[in-house]
Amino acid sequence: MSKPRRGQKVFPAPTDALVTPRFAGISTFMRLPHITDPNELDVALVGVPFDSATSYRPGARFGPRHIRDQSAIIRPYNPALGVNPFTRHRIADFGDLSVNPLSIEDTFTRITEGLAPLLAAGVIPICVGGDHSILLPILRAIHARHGPVALVQLDAHSDTWDQYWGVKYCHGTPVRRAIEEGLLADGLVLQVGLRGQLYAEADFDFSREHKIAWVTGEEFHAKGIPEVQRKLRRFRNHPTYLTLDIDVVDPAFAPGTGTPQVAGLSSAQIVDLVRSLKGLHFVGADVVEVAPAYDSAGITSLLAANLLYELLCLL
């Protein structure tokens, strides 16, 4: 894990697969060094192995581990975008935040506090879930640094429900809570890929009231990326957070997730969609809801690893 210098900064480099085979060595995100000092970093890949706020199939706590493993196949240079993110930014595997699988509340505190030093040092956190509940404490940390941010959410579900079984904080509610807590910029929330059944037409009420924009899965299949870009026009220059729930992708491409929803995006579509976000001003991002126990040959984790890589190329 050599660290080539450029100017005075040290850019952590992924282990070179032409020197050490991909299957060898201790597993980190994209075979990057494990670095925990925020001052050595511009971007931190941060595992958040928490899934106790899941309503259906648990297991996303093992997401970071399996995404680390599958990310070993990734080489550094992106020919589609002409970018090597590892020579542009100092990027490393920050390790996992400590979580408490027995307490949603304690975990939320740990996440917000765990990210604070990174954000204070100006590091962009790219979190790897874990279930989607982690979005809320991440946004709290982001807000403490950046104020209200725009949100681009790639997801099969709007995650704007009010509560489950009397509990306000779970993986179906973070966007509602974030809006209620004032963490998001007014009118700058876009959800792409929504589909599947709801409880009632009234499920849209909150979104309409709070001017959440969306492109459903059906609309995306029909109109594609231009429709997304049309709705993103107002986001330019605003600090933006990107959250990517892997269930935006179809279960054929991402079986390893907790609440799979048919008729989703293909892997080619999601890669294209993420690349199309180039130009937005991202201050943080995440990929969540990879549940490896339901995966097949690691394809969900592999896709998640590639999407993390594409996120890095957006910065």
Place this chain on the structure above:
Amino acid sequence: MSKPRRGQKVFPAPTDALVTPRFAGISTFMRLPHITDPNELDVALVGVPFDSATSYRPGARFGPRHIRDQSAIIRPYNPALGVNPFTRHRIADFGDLSVNPLSIEDTFTRITEGLAPLLAAGVIPICVGGDHSILLPILRAIHARHGPVALVQLDAHSDTWDQYWGVKYCHGTPVRRAIEEGLLADGLVLQVGLRGQLYAEADFDFSREHKIAWVTGEEFHAKGIPEVQRKLRRFRNHPTYLTLDIDVVDPAFAPGTGTPQVAGLSSAQIVDLVRSLKGLHFVGADVVEVAPAYDSAGITSLLAANLLYELLCLL
């Protein structure tokens, strides 16, 4: 499993996932009550766990059980169509028909007789296979009630072969038998999704003779739903039966099936296709050939459950 009343009818409601988690409770189709009295129903979801007429990989006898399990994720309201089928019709899980895995003949009798009381009471049966051989006894029961019906068949295979190993009744022959028995309306059979190898060009002879229309998988990929709608024009108003063999879908989206065929539809395409059938006059339907032993993380059963739900929304 509360039963809200509307007028004098009691509409069975799915167990509410916001009250009881999806993974809890005895497993029924879409978490509906188990109701066996035809007079309490408008639409019956009926399991037909029979697969002894399979020519290749068996296992569809476990289809109803796994589709019940995966259907737990389905919420009641369809935002794409603006419909909640459970408040429109009295729908419940009728349970499974009793079958005889050791006798095709006995099973056919049981199926036809098992459906008769439902049809006599005006209930629309939505059957869940099982292999495709069950189409014939279902159509016999339908015919006894409705006379010759139109048939929309979504399938990789035409199922119009004459026999296998000297046997006339199996999952490769029900459409031919149904036509020979006069169960289908003349010129009102449309097959969508046909693809893969045949034995010879002559395999089309029967279809041509009997004016079966079709849209191949290749044609569907090239021309899409408009081509289907063009061929369906004459079906309007005619009582129609819909049979959906899950192998119309590509093995990536539906690996859990007995005779998988590559180059099939995606899950987004099949959902769109089913929705496009809105407006036809359906008197019954089925989803067949889900073989869970070959599934991956339940994605085939999950898709089948969603397609059952979409069928309910067509009524």
Place this chain on the structure above:
Amino acid sequence: MSKPRRGQKVFPAPTDALVTPRFAGISTFMRLPHITDPNELDVALVGVPFDSATSYRPGARFGPRHIRDQSAIIRPYNPALGVNPFTRHRIADFGDLSVNPLSIEDTFTRITEGLAPLLAAGVIPICVGGDHSILLPILRAIHARHGPVALVQLDAHSDTWDQYWGVKYCHGTPVRRAIEEGLLADGLVLQVGLRGQLYAEADFDFSREHKIAWVTGEEFHAKGIPEVQRKLRRFRNHPTYLTLDIDVVDPAFAPGTGTPQVAGLSSAQIVDLVRSLKGLHFVGADVVEVAPAYDSAGITSLLAANLLYELLCLL
């Protein structure tokens, strides 16, 4: 699901596999009727699909569903013991208790309250987990009815830790909590099958202080059932609760569990061990920690279903 009468009681009978195939019908424990009226029952099989107090691999929330499925293979008569439990006791599937996957505390309340009416009616509850944390609220309900009970615990782990991550209630602590709360009879706790690493020798302190007896896995392999029976002598006639954590069995026989421990019992050994408990005065029992996502061909659920059946034969 006929209900043969004996005297004035109606004995629920399992669906007969010689009439309806095992793979047909809505899935219940041992194909028994689903009965929720305590007055119709002597013994209730109760699902408790809760796993949010798990420290490692989650998924036991799906235990009841899969054990129901695998229990379809069980016939009623036990030739090894000469017993048909279904003609001795009125036994049925009570369904699942409602749980809250987002709150350990709320779930504990629901469990204790959910069992109360059963216990009040004199019904013996046989619970199906779920993770081992459910033992505590079950014992609270048992205690409310029976006072302090003896405990026979078949388990790889003593579950007497004090806390995990500052939380007192989880699947590693129920036995300690139960003793602290006075739910167990003094000196009448026996743990069989303990093995694997601990944090330190001091981990035994609590057990020694509270006169918990144990037979380690190593001792069981060396000395067998006589050693267990020797330590059980004082239990005779005392109301006793039996808790069976499936990880007492080796991972080869029960891979589908959350904290597997090698060098465990074989399936033949655990069946023998359970049968050897005949003669104890059981007032309740459970089988916990079956996590189907890690199972192979359902063998863990199948074993759990058989152990539930053997428990029924002990009564």
Place this chain on the structure above:
Amino acid sequence: MSKPRRGQKVFPAPTDALVTPRFAGISTFMRLPHITDPNELDVALVGVPFDSATSYRPGARFGPRHIRDQSAIIRPYNPALGVNPFTRHRIADFGDLSVNPLSIEDTFTRITEGLAPLLAAGVIPICVGGDHSILLPILRAIHARHGPVALVQLDAHSDTWDQYWGVKYCHGTPVRRAIEEGLLADGLVLQVGLRGQLYAEADFDFSREHKIAWVTGEEFHAKGIPEVQRKLRRFRNHPTYLTLDIDVVDPAFAPGTGTPQVAGLSSAQIVDLVRSLKGLHFVGADVVEVAPAYDSAGITSLLAANLLYELLCLL
């Protein structure tokens, strides 16, 4: 696939793994040549891929294919017995009998007729199932050549039920039918490994009436091979058929089967048990009920392949 001569006979030799790797080449039983001329053989390994008489989980039709694959690992010399069966007998892969998955009756005829030329030529058939129903037509063919034979049955189930769903011929009835048809020698039937629940105590009536001897699984675990040998004393010198249902083995060792039963034999026990049968006068044998769709890493097929090899060493 060279054929070394010994005297005038040509002894088919397995492909040598030191020359051609085990994973290379067209897959046959133990990498033996595929020979269909009875006159070139002393012993024929015969696939019987039929599973349509199964009462629960189907899939044994794929047994021969997977057992062929896993048998590639077997080397020719048995150090435990000091035997190389391939230099003692002319053994080859006869291929599969043609079966009809849609007709039990037609298949039975095909099996009996398919074995006739082998038996007429003095060849010992070793059949590879397929479900246990094939035992009956095999025994009919054996009887035509040898008259009533003794039967050693290694099995979790006695297979002496009278019928399922009104059908007399299925995988739960072959031993009863064989006795009724006079195919078995009076008082020379021994069943080893019986265990699990029955319908009622009366299930033993037929066995008692017809002097079937048995050693239950529990007895085998307690008393071992000597108990089997004690009951086999009268079999010496009598022409004997050996039928081995893989479910005699525990599901941990043989998950890939249709009606698994816990508390079975280990692989070490079944290998020992088969070897202990040396000295009996076998005129045929089978290994049945391997259902690969439920297998894990091929371990069931691997065990079956080893048991077939051990059978060859008994001759």
Place this chain on the structure above:
Amino acid sequence: MSKPRRGQKVFPAPTDALVTPRFAGISTFMRLPHITDPNELDVALVGVPFDSATSYRPGARFGPRHIRDQSAIIRPYNPALGVNPFTRHRIADFGDLSVNPLSIEDTFTRITEGLAPLLAAGVIPICVGGDHSILLPILRAIHARHGPVALVQLDAHSDTWDQYWGVKYCHGTPVRRAIEEGLLADGLVLQVGLRGQLYAEADFDFSREHKIAWVTGEEFHAKGIPEVQRKLRRFRNHPTYLTLDIDVVDPAFAPGTGTPQVAGLSSAQIVDLVRSLKGLHFVGADVVEVAPAYDSAGITSLLAANLLYELLCLL
């Protein structure tokens, strides 16, 4: 396996599934006879079970075996092209070439020498890998017969790296080596489906220098087959070799491969793409990199079998 004659040639026919079920019989490619005499063949399906030149996940050595198994489902007539290849050409399963898993060099020699007699007899070899390293020795054999050939490569990777860990011959280098050895016609190399990360922009240098043309995955998704056909114009009439690395397909459709790459082609796209190559003058072809240990329900092998069939239809 009857052999109908046409003129004086004998055309090997696949076993008829209407006579012998697909799951019965010894497994060969498309149920064709196993023929090793080049003079009886026009086209030979040749297994090359070698994967020791793999850089990441091994297992393609089991590709031929599993593709044989899955090819059992293929019927002879291609309705999309109106072709039955088995009545046009004498096609059979040649078996596997002998390989040496411990030596890349020895294996390369064996492959080149193993194909020589086929090519000398005018047979077109269709090879089934095995990893992509086998392309080089195949092209050496092709070159010895045909001189420099054009190459159409369907692949996620260009395979033009120079070396891995100091070794020149592996599955990432065969195209570079082939060009260096003069095996390919100048300017007649087209690669379709390239995508994923590279080490650096300089990775394209070799391709640019040697006038390799390509259509990336992104370009293919955007422009489709016409873009491929545009670049193939100069290939017409030139002897051409087709190599198809299954990882050109997306992991959802082909999880069973060694270096999966997201955002690939669907099964419908690859089938269309292969069919679009009709009219080229093929002198050989291969399908490589199917690694069954990572497959799901055989879908990768099934797709590979279909692609082999489509290749046969191109000839």
Place this chain on the structure above:
Amino acid sequence: MSKPRRGQKVFPAPTDALVTPRFAGISTFMRLPHITDPNELDVALVGVPFDSATSYRPGARFGPRHIRDQSAIIRPYNPALGVNPFTRHRIADFGDLSVNPLSIEDTFTRITEGLAPLLAAGVIPICVGGDHSILLPILRAIHARHGPVALVQLDAHSDTWDQYWGVKYCHGTPVRRAIEEGLLADGLVLQVGLRGQLYAEADFDFSREHKIAWVTGEEFHAKGIPEVQRKLRRFRNHPTYLTLDIDVVDPAFAPGTGTPQVAGLSSAQIVDLVRSLKGLHFVGADVVEVAPAYDSAGITSLLAANLLYELLCLL
């Protein structure tokens, strides 16, 4: 990963699962720190992810990664032996040796050279394969430090073959090569667990000539550990190397291996057997042949991790 001091040495401590959950953090052996300076260590856990010398099913290159993952469940204190190895010795995860999957020869050099600095510093290496071929270069390094050592080999196979396909160095030959190279002490080689077929009786010749002692699997099942101890008497005090091929265990307990052999040891037996070696003077050890692609729920890696732990307790 705190490092408590004892005297002047720093003893690396496993991450405490009561502080950080087992599923969190970058994966190392037993959650130990990753330390590469030999001077900080007494014992090094060293991954050797090489499997290119495998004769049958590859995949052991992923052994170290999966064993690291499964080792997360291990707590520090061994109650059966009353030992906490991590407070006795300075033990850490050394990481993986760099290997070359394309060259057996180069890899052997890398292994021997990679271990040299550890041995020079007096560190005991505990290697984690990888296939069994790595034993030879390990023994070369051991020999360079310690001279000829005794060898205890727990294995289904003797690994004393002379060559495969003309190659002298592979996973079936290391013991023969080690003896030929003089790396092992004369008459001090004991093999335990040998079983399964051989090529011929002559396969024992080499062992007999070189006074290799053995206890077959059959003998171990019959006579147990005392038989092993009897044959180990002469080993006391002699520097001894322990090599543990996971296939010594039965496939039910260790399906994830390359050349599985039925009738092996249970997990309880192998743990007991390893513990019984206490008192020998070990200078190094390994656990090899874990091939995760064939594993089920990680049970093979879990067992391997436990055996590594037990090895540490022997020191």
